[in-house]
Amino acid sequence: MRKRNQRLWMIGGAGLVLIAAVALSLVALRDAVVFFYSPSEVAANPPAAGERVRVGGLVVDGSVVRVGEGGARFSVTDGAADIHIVYDGTLPDLFREGQGVVAEGAFGDDGVFGAYTVLARHDENYMPPEVAAALRATGHWREDDDDGQPYGNRR
Amino acid sequence: MIAELGRFLIALALALSAAQMLFAWAGARDPGGAFARAGARAAHAALAALVVAFALLTVLFLQSDFSVAYVAANSHVDKPLFYMITGVWGGHEGSMLLWCLLLTAVGAGLAKFGPRGDPALRVRAVSVQGALQLMFLAFLALASNPFDRLDPAALEGSGLNPILQDPALAIHPPMLFLGYVGLSGVYSLAMAGLIEGRKGQPLGAAMRPWALGAWTALTAGIALGSWWAYYELGWGGWWFWDPVENASFMPWLMATALIHSAIASDRMGAFPGWTTLLALLAFTLSALGAFLVRSGVLTSVHAFALDPERGLWLLAILIVIAGAGLALFALRAHRLGAGQGFSPTSREAFIGANNLLLAAAAGVVFTGTLYPLFVDALGGRPVSVGAPYFDATATPILAFALVLMPFAPFMAWAKGGLRKAATPLRAAGLILPAAIAGLTALALGAPPLAALGAAIGAWAVAGAGLDIARWSGAVGLGPKLALAGRAMAHAGVGFIALGAASDASWPYERMAILAPGESMTAHGRVLTMQRIMRADGPNYMSDLAEIAVTRDGRAQGVLRPERRYYPAADQTTREVAIRTGLAGDLYVALGEPRQRDDGAFAFEVRAAFNPLIWMLGFGAALVTLGGLAALSARGVERRRPG
Numbered sequence: 001m002r003k004r005n006q007r008l009w010m011i012g013g014a015g016l017v018l019i020a021a022v023a024l025s026l027v028a029l030r031d032a033v034v035f036f037y038s039p040s041e042v043a044a045n046p047p048a049a050g051e052r053v054r055v056g057g058l059v060v061d062g063s064v065v066r067v068g069e070g071g072a073r074f075s076v077t078d079g080a081a082d083i084h085i086v087y088d089g090t091l092p093d094l095f096r097e098g099q100g101v102v103a104e105g106a107f108g109d110d111g112v113f114g115a116y117t118v119l120a121r122h123d124e125n126y127m128p129p130e131v132a133a134a135l136r137a138t139g140h141w142r143e144d145d146d147d148g149q150p151y152g153n154r155r
Numbered sequence: 156m157i158a159e160l161g162r163f164l165i166a167l168a169l170a171l172s173a174a175q176m177l178f179a180w181a182g183a184r185d186p187g188g189a190f191a192r193a194g195a196r197a198a199h200a201a202l203a204a205l206v207v208a209f210a211l212l213t214v215l216f217l218q219s220d221f222s223v224a225y226v227a228a229n230s231h232v233d234k235p236l237f238y239m240i241t242g243v244w245g246g247h248e249g250s251m252l253l254w255c256l257l258l259t260a261v262g263a264g265l266a267k268f269g270p271r272g273d274p275a276l277r278v279r280a281v282s283v284q285g286a287l288q289l290m291f292l293a294f295l296a297l298a299s300n301p302f303d304r305l306d307p308a309a310l311e312g313s314g315l316n317p318i319l320q321d322p323a324l325a326i327h328p329p330m331l332f333l334g335y336v337g338l339s340g341v342y343s344l345a346m347a348g349l350i351e352g353r354k355g356q357p358l359g360a361a362m363r364p365w366a367l368g369a370w371t372a373l374t375a376g377i378a379l380g381s382w383w384a385y386y387e388l389g390w391g392g393w394w395f396w397d398p399v400e401n402a403s404f405m406p407w408l409m410a411t412a413l414i415h416s417a418i419a420s421d422r423m424g425a426f427p428g429w430t431t432l433l434a435l436l437a438f439t440l441s442a443l444g445a446f447l448v449r450s451g452v453l454t455s456v457h458a459f460a461l462d463p464e465r466g467l468w469l470l471a472i473l474i475v476i477a478g479a480g481l482a483l484f485a486l487r488a489h490r491l492g493a494g495q496g497f498s499p500t501s502r503e504a505f506i507g508a509n510n511l512l513l514a515a516a517a518g519v520v521f522t523g524t525l526y527p528l529f530v531d532a533l534g535g536r537p538v539s540v541g542a543p544y545f546d547a548t549a550t551p552i553l554a555f556a557l558v559l560m561p562f563a564p565f566m567a568w569a570k571g572g573l574r575k576a577a578t579p580l581r582a583a584g585l586i587l588p589a590a591i592a593g594l595t596a597l598a599l600g601a602p603p604l605a606a607l608g609a610a611i612g613a614w615a616v617a618g619a620g621l622d623i624a625r626w627s628g629a630v631g632l633g634p635k636l637a638l639a640g641r642a643m644a645h646a647g648v649g650f651i652a653l654g655a656a657s658d659a660s661w662p663y664e665r666m667a668i669l670a671p672g673e674s675m676t677a678h679g680r681v682l683t684m685q686r687i688m689r690a691d692g693p694n695y696m697s698d699l700a701e702i703a704v705t706r707d708g709r710a711q712g713v714l715r716p717e718r719r720y721y722p723a724a725d726q727t728t729r730e731v732a733i734r735t736g737l738a739g740d741l742y743v744a745l746g747e748p749r750q751r752d753d754g755a756f757a758f759e760v761r762a763a764f765n766p767l768i769w770m771l772g773f774g775a776a777l778v779t780l781g782g783l784a785a786l787s788a789r790g791v792e793r794r795r796p797g
Contacts, residue, residue: 028523032544
């Protein structure tokens with residue numbers, strides 16, 4: 001009897017926790033998933049203003065303008081379209097013109113993207129997979145960017 | 156010549172691992188026989204071969220031999236000696252060599268220190284470990300060889316990524332790997348137990364010290380990485396729920412569950428199947444972590460460059476590890492025997508709840524981390540899952556585990572009984588500190604959820620305090636150390652919760668552009684830029700700012716944040732300056748230089764105040780020390796006569 005009781009306790013407890021965890025992650029996933037848009041996709045079918053999304057592309061040469069107390073404006077491109085981005089934090093050390101970056105934030109009513117975070121990598125030759133895919137889609141991918149080797153280790 | 160010798164030694168270690176696997180397999184029937192001894196010798200020889208190979212790679216770095224591709228990619232003649240050495244494991248190939256070296260060390264360790272009382276289990280585990288070594292060494296030799304030549308040789312190396320040139324990060328990977336790879340020993344023992352048809356209780360006893368050792372190293376490794384992110388990345392955060400961080404957190408959660416359930420298995424014969432499954436899953440998740448981090452399939456701040464070939468290798472290894480483990484478990488779990496019974500208020504029940512919650516937390520982290528991959532595989536629009544998801548799922552589950560934590564040490568094994576454990580004095584000792592911490596946080600303007608977090612943290616620390624108050628009841632050095640270890644580890648996670656709650660409650664950040672002579676105010680202090688000067692190092696150029704801090708007119712010292720430029724890598728890093736106090740850290744980073752309209756130079760200065768953030772480091776140190784104390788308690792117990 002005690003053994004059966006114990007099994008009931010364990011199965012009941014495990015089931016409850018399992019159901020709670022699944023429900024929790026489903027609800028949280030629905031709210032917390034952030035979609036990625038390439039510049040061309042934004043041009044064709046922009047996400048709603050205020051919706052939290054990620055955008056990315058190559059930083060357009062000459063587009064970076066420092067503003068305010070440590071903020072910046074810049075544009076990213078996939079070769080076919082551009083996105084204008086404003087960011088009022090300190091840009092990461094690896095942020096550079098011509099480099100692939102991903103920014104998370106939301107579009108304002110004026111179509112300018114307000115970034116909460118700008119992601120650049122530890123690794124100067126790293127290309128975010130979404131940016132690489134976006135460049136491939138517009139035919140602006142140069143194969144020498146992706147020789148499958150880590151930084152510096154190029155044959 | 157040295158590089159060729161290195162290649163040969165890796166091939167030799169590969170062959171020795173194969174011999175270790177086969178001989179030990181054949182020797183498990185007669186653990187004292189010639190085959191078993193040959194298996195153990197092969198394990199020791201494989202370790203020796205890789206120790207020499209690792210030393211040779213270090214020599215190549217010290218010689219700056221740029222005819223070796225890996226050295227050329229990760230070193231530079233300008234580099235200081237210390238970072239020449241740490242560069243050995245600063246990139247993919249070298250860190251994979253370190254991984255294999257530790258795998259063979261675990262193999263040799265199993266042969267020497269494996270379960271004394273059960274030689275057949277020990278020999279079988281050595282054989283399984285040989286199979287693991289074989290897979291990773293084949294990957295090292297064929298797809299990631301650090302001794303590959305570069306033709307023509309490079310004139311100059313690219314230098315170790317400057318952001319990795321840091322003392323904490325020099326020891327972070329070895330620690331982390333020690334944890335990941337230590338779990339391979341637990342995996343091998345679990346597989347050996349299933350093959351040999353051991354019962355759950357002796358198997359739990361055999362796995363316990365290995366799980367504890369691996370968990371301690373993993374804890375220290377994750378803490379060092381988090382500390383590094385805090386001061387080196389210059390953003391001030393310490394945990395970002397980034398895929399690479401999650402990759403280390405999932406095995407940690409599993410290992411944490413394992414060290415608890417192994418105690419229940421060892422002491423009371425409870426959870427025989429579950430403990431074994433956890434042991435298999437913990438190392439499987441370590442291998443998953445290696446795949447996620449090294450294949451670049453997920454967008455992460457920590458990602459290295461993409462390499463599809465490497466990803467395929469690691470994916471194949473991962474599938475073998477997971478598949479073999481789960482298949483054998485499905486076939487043989489019934490032989491582990493039924494668990495001993497216990498009441499719902501016994502210590503076993505609390506350990507069961509702990510395991511359930513930790514496994515659920517690992518499950519939701521797993522879901523969130525891999526969800527982008529599922530979506531990608533199904534051809535959907537690329538997505539990412541960020542911190543809000545994990546804050547909404549893993550954090551409440553872990554907080555609930557912390558709420559239950561203080562009860563467990565007071566519950567008796569098997570029979571349990573709440574009334575005996577929950578005396579009014581103890582209840583007051585838990586509730587009062589929690590209420591004080593929570594209400595104080597609320598009064599100081601913390602958001603309600605963060606105040607709840609602070610209350611739970613104080614509750615956990617108080618519970619550990621009540622636990623250690625039974626010091627005189629523990630007789631002998633072994634039990635005293637075990638009690639101290641448990642209390643320290645439990646208090647440590649409480650402190651981590653307190654630090655996290657406080658960090659979430661009062662974020663404070665100010666930015667200004669300062670030329671020499673100008674000041675800004677931050678968190679009640681006046682920060683005055685005194686001067687900016689050049690402070691070049693051996694392999695970098697640096698702008699160093701001297702910023703004087705005064706509070707209510709009293710000088711509080713000078714902060715010296717730096718901005719370094721490394722020409723070899725064409726990369727800039729920020730060296731933040733931190734003034735740690737009991738109330739929190741004043742955190743100052745130097746940003747980009749700006750030229751004013753009148754031609755004067757000024758710098759962006761970012762000043763943040765991170766309240767009580769020392770509690771995170773203090774808590775992590777306590778958890779690690781607790782693990783060490785629990786380990787040495789076992790050592791003392793083992794040496795005790797009788």
